[in-house]
Amino acid sequence: AAKGDGRGLHRFYQQEMLAGAQSRKVLEDDLRQALVQNQLHVAYQPLVATSDARIVGYEALLRWEHPIRGGISPADFIPIAEECGMIETLGEWVMRTACHDAAQWPDHVRVAVNVSPIQFANPALPSIVANALASSGIAPDRLELEITEGVFLNETASSDAMFASLKGLGVRLSLDDFGTGYSSLGYLRKAPFDKIKIDQSFVRGAAIAGNRNAAIIKAIVTLADTLGMETTAEGVETQDEIALIRELGCSHIQGWVYGKAMRAEIVLEVLQAGGQARLVGHRTSR
Ligand code: C2E
Ligand code: MG
Ligand code: MG
Ligand code: MG
Numbered sequence: 001a002a003k004g005d006g007r008g009l010h011r012f013y014q015q016e017m018l019a020g021a022q023s024r025k026v027l028e029d030d031l032r033q034a035l036v037q038n039q040l041h042v043a044y045q046p047l048v049a050t051s052d053a054r055i056v057g058y059e060a061l062l063r064w065e066h067p068i069r070g071g072i073s074p075a076d077f078i079p080i081a082e083e084c085g086m087i088e089t090l091g092e093w094v095m096r097t098a099c100h101d102a103a104q105w106p107d108h109v110r111v112a113v114n115v116s117p118i119q120f121a122n123p124a125l126p127s128i129v130a131n132a133l134a135s136s137g138i139a140p141d142r143l144e145l146e147i148t149e150g151v152f153l154n155e156t157a158s159s160d161a162m163f164a165s166l167k168g169l170g171v172r173l174s175l176d177d178f179g180t181g182y183s184s185l186g187y188l189r190k191a192p193f194d195k196i197k198i199d200q201s202f203v204r205g206a207a208i209a210g211n212r213n214a215a216i217i218k219a220i221v222t223l224a225d226t227l228g229m230e231t232t233a234e235g236v237e238t239q240d241e242i243a244l245i246r247e248l249g250c251s252h253i254q255g256w257v258y259g260k261a262m263r264a265e266i267v268l269e270v271l272q273a274g275g276q277a278r279l280v281g282h283r284t285s286r
Contacts, residue, residue: 043261048277055275057110060098061261091119099136117150126165140170149181200235207240
């Protein structure tokens with residue numbers, strides 16, 4: 001910008017930053033109240049087998065209904081919870097709630113819980129997971145922990161030990177949002193993942209002719225197959241995308257085409273009705 005604009009621009013940004021910091025602080029204070037005031041709930045999005053459209057599990061996704069602001073996205077409040085240290089409390093609550101809800105489901109239906117890199121760095125995580133399993137009574141292999149590449153950023157010898165003790169509990173491990181971060185192939189060699197979740201940015205547009213994403217998905221699936229890992233395509237929104245994902249060989253599908261995350265009561269109704277995933281809407285193409 002021209003030099004003359006500089007000061008005005010600077011002042012503008014200062015005000016913006018202050019407003020941002022203030023609203024962040026307000027949000028942080030509100031979040032501390034949210035749990036005790038029952039504003040949080042865990043919603044569940046179906047994980048569907050590509051082969052026969054059976055629901056094989058659900059991903060637990062945290063939801064916050066703010067009394068004034070309405071629904072706030074976890075993409076907005078999880079980072080705040082991570083920075084202000086609240087993620088430990090929230091994460092443990094989600095873990096216990098998800099295991100407790102899954103205890104009402106048929107035994108073949110798993111539950112997937114997101115684990116923040118901050119939780120992963122806490123040596124108490126295995127005992128928190130073990131307690132959630134024990135108090136709910138679900139079999140350990142019904143619980144999938146979704147971990148992002150973020151856990152590898154400040155990698156230490158203790159992350160190897162953490163992987164080993166989580167595997168020792170008998171839970172399953174998924175590598176979430178694969179392809180968005182550094183996606184080092186070394187992660188796949190070192191960590192005992194059962195599943196790779198291919199980030200939705202690769203699914204976007206993959207069904208359009210000539211799009212390179214399909215080739216990338218194919219390569220990830222080939223790699224996962226060779227390593228004995230399952231694959232979930234995230235963010236599948238259309239029937240064209242289902243067809244393509246099936247062709248590319250992903251074992252599982254997650255996306256709005258089979259439904260958004262829903263309340264535990266609705267999940268129970270769907271499972272009691274047979275647990276077959278149904279197409280939502282009739283969109284064919286983006
Ligand atoms: P994620 O773990 O990758 O979860 C999948 C996200 O994709 C969810 O967003 C889901 O609603 C969204 N999604 C699923 N299908 C579609 C689709 O077809 N189209 C589009 N556009 N989006 C789709 P959500 O619920 O907003 O959560 C965002 C992120 O927040 C999650 O990404 C996860 O990283 C984090 N998160 C949510 N709940 C928790 C939690 O309990 N603990 C932690 N640590 N993180 C959480
Ligand atoms: Mg996830
Ligand atoms: Mg994901
Ligand atoms: Mg994501």
